[in-house]
Amino acid sequence: MFQKILIANRGEIAVRVLRACKEMGIRTVGVFSEVDRRALHTRYADEAYCIGPPPARESYLVIDKILEVAKASGAQAIHPGYGFLAENPLFADRCEKEKIKLIGPSAYAMRTMGSKTLARKTVQAAGVPVVPGTVEPIASEEEVFRVAKEIGFPVMLKATAGGGGKGLRLVREEGELRSSLRMAKSEAKSAFSDDSVYIEKYIENPRHVEVQILGDQHGNYVHLCERECSIQRRHQKVIEESPSVIITPEIRAAMGKVAIEAARAVQYEGAGTCEFLVDRKRNFFFLEMNTRLQVEHPVTEMVTGIDIVKEQIRVAAGEKLSVRQEDVKQTGHAIECRVYAEDPERNFMPCPGTVTSLRIPGGPGVRDDSGMYTGFEIPIYYDPIISKLVAWGKDRTEAIARMKRALAEYVVTGVKTTIPFHIRVMNNRHFIAGNFDTNFIDKVFFKEEEARRLENEEVALFAAAIQVFSEERKRAAAFKPGEAAGPASMWKYSTRPGIRKIG
C-alpha cells in the first residue's frame, strides 16, 4: 500500500479523497493555488504545497508543478479527483514516465474513451448497444439520406469535432434533411474548421442513467448498479439518485453486464462510469464512459456501503477488488443535491463571496461533502460547486422526506446558493412521482414554478421590517451615546410570552 498520496485537486472532492486516505492511514499531500491557502483541503492535508497563481491553468492544471511536488514530497501516487487533470492522458503518460502511480485508468483507456468515435467503435465491438447511426463522418449527401431512412426519423446531425452544442441539428422529417445538413456543416466549419458531420438517431425525452464500475489490475470487474441523473439544468446534472425508478432488476443486470464489457474492452482499472440514454420503452444506449471518479459517486456509496475512493486506492496499489459481484446490493435509496454558489433568483448567476454563517445539516441518514466553513471566501476562479448533500432513506419516499428536512436545516449566508431550488424540486409532484426526463427542469419545472404562490409572505415582511427598524435604531443610538439600549437581560428573555420552554 502507498504511504503517501498527493491529491491534485481542490474543494469538496479534495476533501473527500483526503478523508479516505486518512481513514486508510495514508499520509496526504495537498496542493493549493495562492487563493486557496485558507481552503479546507489545504488545512486538512498533512502537507500542503503552493503551486502558483489562482487561475487553474497556472496552478491546478500545470502537470510539471504537480509532478515536482509529488517528487519533492515523496508521494508514491496521485489522486486527480474529477475535473482538472483527471481525464488528461498526457498527465497519465507523464506520471508513468516519472514512476508515480496515477490513481485511475491507463492513458490508453482515457484516450479511447475520450474520443467520441473511437469509444463508440470500441464498445460496439464489445457488444454494447449504442445509439443507431454512423461512427464515421458521412461522405456524401446520398449517404445521409440512406442512413437517415435506415435508422428512422427524428435524427440528429452532429459535428465530428463537436462540443458545446455547436454543429448540432435535429431533423424531424426527410424534407428538412438537405437544408439542415448544409447548416450543420457550415456551423461545424466555422466553429471547428472541420465540416465533417455524422448522423445519429435522436432519442426523444430520454432519461440519463449511468452505471458505476470498478476494475482491478487482475482482470476482475464489478458494477455497483445504476445512478439516475436525469435532473439536469442546461445539460448539467444537479440531482442524482440510486436506484432509478425506471430500472428493473433485469435491466440493471443487463446494463451492468454491458458496462463491464465496455470497461474490459480497454482493460479498465479503477473507478469508471458508463453513461446511458434510456428511451421510453426502456431501451438503453451507451453515451460515453467517464474515466474518473464522478461528482455523484456518494449516492452509490450510500446504497451499496462500498467506499469507492478507497477501492480506487487499493486497486491502484495492485490489490484485488475487495468486493465480488454477488456481494453488491442496493439497500434503500439515496439522493444527492449539488449545492452551487449560484443565485436561483438571478438565473443561476455565479455568486462567489464569503460564507458569513453556516449550519450543516445532520441527523440520521445525512451526508454532507463540502469544502467550505464559516469565514471561507469562495473564490471566483473555479467551479461554483460548494457542497454535495446526500440523504439516505429506507425507500425513495423516506429519502425525499429526509432530503427536504436536511435542506431546510442547511443554512449558508453571505453567498446565494441553490438550496432553495433543491427544496422546490423535492416538493415537485412530478419529481415525487419519479416522472421526469432530462428536459424536465428546463421545460416543465421552471414553468410550473412561475405560477406558484409563495407562502408566509407576512413573516417575510416581519423579518425585513424588523431588520430595517433595528438598523435605524442602532444608527440613531450611535448619535446619542448613553441612551443606547443595554443588552437584553436573559431573565427577561426567559419569561417572555411566546417562547416555548421544553423540558
Place this chain on the structure above:
Amino acid sequence: MNYVATIGEREVKVTVEELGGANYKVTLDGREHVVDAHQVANGLWSVLYGYSSFEVDVTRHPGDEFEALIDGDCHKFSLMNEQRRAMIRAGGKGAAGKAMVTSPMPGKVVKLLVNEGEEVRADQGVIVVEAMKMENELKSAIAGKVKEIFVKEGEVVESGAKLLLVE
C-alpha cells in the same frame, strides 16, 4: 416607525414598534401582529409568530430591495421608510436618464463590448464579467450614450463595483 413595502404591484403599509426584549408589534395594512424575532446570524432571523417558528434569511440589495428566504420560498419586495420614500419622490427625476452598470458579483472583466461615446440600445450587452468559469454579459438598462467606462479588460472587480455609465 412607518414603512411601505412594495410587492410587485401591491403596496403594504408596515409599522414596527418595539415591545421590549425581542418582541415587536408589527402592523401590515393596519392589522396588528406580535412577533418575537432574534437575529441569530448576519441577516438570519429566528421568528416566532404565535407559536409557529420560522427561519428567515434576509438579504438587502441596493435601492431598498429585499429578498427574504423562507424554506425555499424567496419573497422579493422593496421596503422603505415612509419619510425616505417621500424625500425620494419629492426629489423627482434627478437620476432619470442615467443608468450605472454595476457588477452583480465579484469577478473579472473579460471584455468591454462598447467604447466611450458609443450609442447603445436598452438591453444591449455592454460588458462581460467572468466569475467561476462562467461568462456573464451585463446589459444596459436604458438606451443612450456610453458616458464613462470605469474599468479595464482583465481587471478584477468587487460585487457592486461601478463598471460603466450610460446616459
